[in-house]
Amino acid sequence: MIPKEVEKILLKIQKPGRYTGGELNEVIKDKRSVDVRFAFCFPDTYEVGMSHLGIKILYSLFNSKPYIWCERVFAPWIDMQKLMIDRNIPLYALESGDPLCDFDFIGFTLQYELSYTNILSMLSLGGIPLKSCDRKGLEHIVVAGGPCVCNPEPLAEFFDIFFLGDGEKVDLEVIELYRQCKRENTSRIEFLRRAAQISGVYVPSLYDIEYNDDLTVKSINAKYGAPKKIVKRVEINMDDCYYPQSFVIPNIEIIHDRAVEEIFRGCIRGCRFCQAGYIYRPTREKSVDTICGQCRCICENTGYDEISLSSLSSSDYTQIVSLLEKLHEWASKENVSLSLPSMRVDGFSDDILSKLKSVRKSGLTFAPEAGSQRMRDVINKNVREEELISTCRVAFEGGYSTVKLYFMIGLPTETMDDVADIAHLAQKVVDAYYACENRTKGRAVKVTVSASAFVPKPFTPFQWFGQDTIECMHKKQWHINDTITSRKINYNYHDADTSFLEAVFARGDRRLSKALLCAFERGICFDSWDECFSLSKWLDVFSACDIDPAFYANRHRNFDEVLPWDHLDYGIDKEFLISECQKAYKNITTQNCREKCAGCGAAKFKGGVCYEKR
């Protein structure tokens, strides 16, 4: 429902359909009939947020409970934000049109660091006090889940509760506790202290941080009976895990407008730069039957004619061939197309490739991540040049002529020669095309090289590594450019400035909340959007707050330093990460979970790949 005052401005802004709700399958309840109102906030635009799987799962799950009404809130774009502020219109939820301050829970999903400023602007627009210490009474409980919760410290002052790991159960347990506390009429503080006893719940206000003179963390001290270590929650049996039967169908075009089926969580690979590869351990699969049943159900209920199978590195699904065969049989009958967005192309028969929409449409995509074999050993990225070239050759013979290659620069131990090898590898792909007898005649090959700047992340073996400075990244970017000689190679690189800011917040501590607040007050938001991001504005913010961003981004840390996220336990032993880091510096690879268990610690969750027969 659209508030009356909002109707007056909708025709003055771009894409008003973002702000109206009213989609097929949106859930409308009578607010008087529920105990708990939950505002699910995605700190980015409607089009981005509506494409996200997590919000679909939790929205359905919460609304499946008669006592909860969960609604959606997205960040209004700059034009809308300005009009809302000018006219004193509070940020509202799409379903009821009610302002955020009418809600019991305001829940955010933390998907990327560059969305943090949007969180503050959304809270402020919604009339919610920004700092948790300024919120009183048993209402406006501001919570968050999602991958960035593995180091939420820069946001600690603004949130009451963080959920670690899979949200399906812990969220409901906390909501249940809230109902109980409301009935008992307890204080907010009492509620938070009790919540901290639930496994997977991190209440940041119950922890004091002490710092050393050199500004590193000295100790993290739990109080009021809060656990010393907060262990993440894991849905270990994916077949029993809640999955929605239908999605809200947007009225306007969004980024990914299609059905999504999650086929497994976690990743067996252990690429050392990849945070997702560690924090979602252990790898847990849904069975083929569950997946097929859920795909059918969602397509029937939504009418989507495209379904995308979601996971990290999808081809690692143990039954991938029989899954695709079974799905294809159903999909071709129902005129549904399948796509597997994160798939390694190697090792598949042409027959299977032809059944997948993603491959048919977008050409070949590889992520070797590094140019030289040595560098790929360092990051434990198990792609060999021969494999890549031979897969390309098969594809070229099959009529393909475009290849996209994704790389990172700024990796630990990287030299200028490693960087130049990115260009050389691309050249070898070009050469492979012209060496190919059966290529499509008369068509030129196009190889696109993308290089992004590496951001060291918590809970990876590179969590101690100081990011290359922006100048150093630029040198490397130019070096690739200078090394490329062929006009068939199209080179684009991602802005190192945003990666720098990402690195600051990814491994930041609580003192950064001052910078976030200051940035928000200066109107900084939508940092993940090129048209909004400005590094110079951020550098002004840091200097105004007397914070050296290089301390967080570029400084190499010692193994014995207390890290700001040391009280959070994602099941990965620190000793394991240290040994992985040491192996990396010696160019030694580690086998994936299915080849040989590396003993990371995640076996304590008692399931998944750790207990598969090898």
Next chain:
Amino acid sequence: MKNVRVFFKKDFECRYISHLDLVRIITRAIQRSELNIWHTQGYNSRIYLTFSLPLSLGIRSDCENFDIRLTDDAFDISDIPDMLNPFLPHGVKILSVSLPKYPYSQIDSALYQFKISSDDISNLELYSLLSRFIKKPEILVEKKTKRGMRTIDIAPSITEIKIEDFNDNDEDVVFSANLPAGSAENINPFLLINAISDFCNAEIYADITRKNIMMQGGAKFE
């Protein structure tokens, strides 16, 4: 094969859906229903679906329509609303279905209802200003044309402008007007609102509904 004309309502939140998005939503609903629709031939085969008169963003309508072509001549078309409505958002609702009587080229005008109000002046003032406005012999507006912005007089084109009785200052001021629509001449209802806004020297909010689509001579388009 037979062509069918489907009449629908566009209302509530869905009045902020662009024409392009509306086409997507209706296409999806048709695909989801079990309707057997004829597909266009050729490389990019699409379902046969055409719209008579696209509606500007923000306007409600009781009389939108599109044509589809069914493959089965014997199909009972009265089933169509119940087949499509479950797959449409509640702001888009199929009202009725019939065999097309007239071609789109016969469309000549559309009747709109306007509910207007302003934060700058009272509704009573607005009402009296509007009463004067509709008597103006000339209504000059800026209109975008192929040759850039041009000032035109829309007064001769507006017919049947009629203000409803107004008795309570809390109520919006309501009036209706018939505006040229179709391939020959087209006047966007917001042009009229802009003219009223200029005349009143106040920002006007308009809740506009397209009530009817008409042919030359005033007969209803069916």
